[in-house]
Amino acid sequence: NAGVTQTPKFQVLKTGQSMTLQCAQDMNHNSMYWYRQDPGMGLRLIYYSASEGTTDKGEVPNGYNVSRLNKREFSLRLESAAPSQTSVYFCASSKSGEETQYFGPGTRLLVL
Amino acid sequence: AQSVTQLGSHVSVSEGALVLLRCNYSSSVPPYLFWYVQYPNQGLQLLLKYTSAATLVKGINGFEAEFKKSETSFHLTKPSAHMSDAAEYFCAVSPHFGNEKLTFGTGTRLTIIP
Numbered sequence: 001n002a003g004v005t006q007t008p009k010f011q012v013l014k015t016g017q018s019m020t021l022q023c024a025q026d027m028n029h030n031s032m033y034w035y036r037q038d039p040g041m042g043l044r045l046i047y048y049s050a051s052e053g054t055t056d057k058g059e060v061p062n063g064y065n066v067s068r069l070n071k072r073e074f075s076l077r078l079e080s081a082a083p084s085q086t087s088v089y090f091c092a093s094s095k096s097g098e099e100t101q102y103f104g105p106g107t108r109l110l111v112l
Numbered sequence: 113a114q115s116v117t118q119l120g121s122h123v124s125v126s127e128g129a130l131v132l133l134r135c136n137y138s139s140s141v142p143p144y145l146f147w148y149v150q151y152p153n154q155g156l157q158l159l160l161k162y163t164s165a166a167t168l169v170k171g172i173n174g175f176e177a178e179f180k181k182s183e184t185s186f187h188l189t190k191p192s193a194h195m196s197d198a199a200e201y202f203c204a205v206s207p208h209f210g211n212e213k214l215t216f217g218t219g220t221r222l223t224i225i226p
Contacts, residue, residue, distance in 0.1 A: 043202065
């Protein structure tokens with residue numbers, strides 16, 4: 001099993017450009033998450049999906065949209081990137097009703 | 113709302129010395145508590161978790177943590193540090209079983225001095 005995979009690993013954008021971060025898991029988990037990690041701030045939840053077809057906002061959803069395409073895939077879209085969105089983005093998944101989350105390797109995003 | 117506070121953003125210990133990373137929690141209901149580790153350029157992986165069974169929880173790589181309700185703490189310890197323990201450690205809290213949303217602390221970077 002590959003676990004949780006994320007693409008791309010690294011991306012540079014100019015302010016105003018758009019892009020989609022991809023995440024997929026092969027563990028048959030219902031729940032999936034997007035976090036951003038910034039120095040000194042830990043991980044903050046952007047969006048959460050409890051099951052296919054459902055999404056909920058987390059702590060810092062502004063400037064982002066998500067799509068739960070199917071049970072395996074959960075994408076994060078930046079419609080108009082801003083320098084404040086420079087960060088490392090992590091996708092995670094978990095079984096419904098279980099606390100342990102499994103993380104992908106991350107996407108490092110730089111917005112100029 | 114629940115939260116965790118990690119005291120010390122950077123901790124340095126000598127190889128072979130005791131590792132102690134501090135975490136205090138705030139929760140209106142009995143919490144579930146976690147420690148995750150992040151090695152350089154990698155995602156997070158679970159070290160251990162407390163889910164209201166034994167208060168002393170043993171995890172991977174020789175780490176353990178003790179849940180102390182009276183002190184609202186869940187400190188992470190390892191008796192003897194190894195060079196491979198150098199990483200960033202995150203404490204996290206979930207308010208109750210079935211609530212999968214975790215709230216993370218700001219992290220503690222552990223450096224091991226040879």
